[in-house]
Amino acid sequence: MKYTLRNMILPVICFFALILMGGSTTVFSASSVTKENASFLGAEVSPYKKYTMYLGTKDKNTGRQEISTEKMKSRMHEICIKYVDGYTVSVMDGYYRDEKGNPVHEVSLVYFFLDTPIDALEHIMEEAILEFNQSSILLEESEARSILYKGAHNAK
Numbered sequence: 001m002k003y004t005l006r007n008m009i010l011p012v013i014c015f016f017a018l019i020l021m022g023g024s025t026t027v028f029s030a031s032s033v034t035k036e037n038a039s040f041l042g043a044e045v046s047p048y049k050k051y052t053m054y055l056g057t058k059d060k061n062t063g064r065q066e067i068s069t070e071k072m073k074s075r076m077h078e079i080c081i082k083y084v085d086g087y088t089v090s091v092m093d094g095y096y097r098d099e100k101g102n103p104v105h106e107v108s109l110v111y112f113f114l115d116t117p118i119d120a121l122e123h124i125m126e127e128a129i130l131e132f133n134q135s136s137i138l139l140e141e142s143e144a145r146s147i148l149y150k151g152a153h154n155a156k
Contacts, residue, residue, distance in 0.1 A: 046146055047144070047145050048115035049116075049142070049144070050113070050114055050143075051112070051113040051114075051116055051118075051121055051141055051142075052111070052112055052140040052142075053113070053137060053138070054094065054108050054109075054137065054139075055072075055076070055109040055110075055111070056107075056108055056134060057069055057072055057106060057132070058106050059132070059133045060133050060134055060135040065106075065107065067132065069107055069109070072109060072132060073109060075131060075132075076089070076128065077089075079124055079127045079131070080111070080124055082123075083121075083123050084121075084124070087111050087113050089109060089110065089111050090109075090110045091109060091110075092107075092108050093105065093106075093108070094108035114144075125137045
């Protein structure tokens, strides 16, 4: 099969679109994969809680980004790794209306945690609120099932 740039980019775009929609749809629908039918994937299926944490980059007093995105990411890594074994982070554009109804753009650091104790996330958020002078941090919780794919060569 001849691979074109378009054929390679389209799946990547679809993947990120799914993430932005909250991950309710996956390449293998989590709701359709069970322990019985997952064996063909060479996968282990288990239920878990997925947490998505949205951390804005603007200071609550100045309304400006006082710390660079990369420095915030680096400092957040130091905070997160104290409390969790792993996470995924993405830099995204966020939009909201302020208390006067004005639209506001803000760069957001979005963290994805799988099967993480809520008290660990509370510690992370408390440190982040103080460290980056935030008024709040949004934490989204959802029920999901993970598929740990190990490859067909490991299924034997």
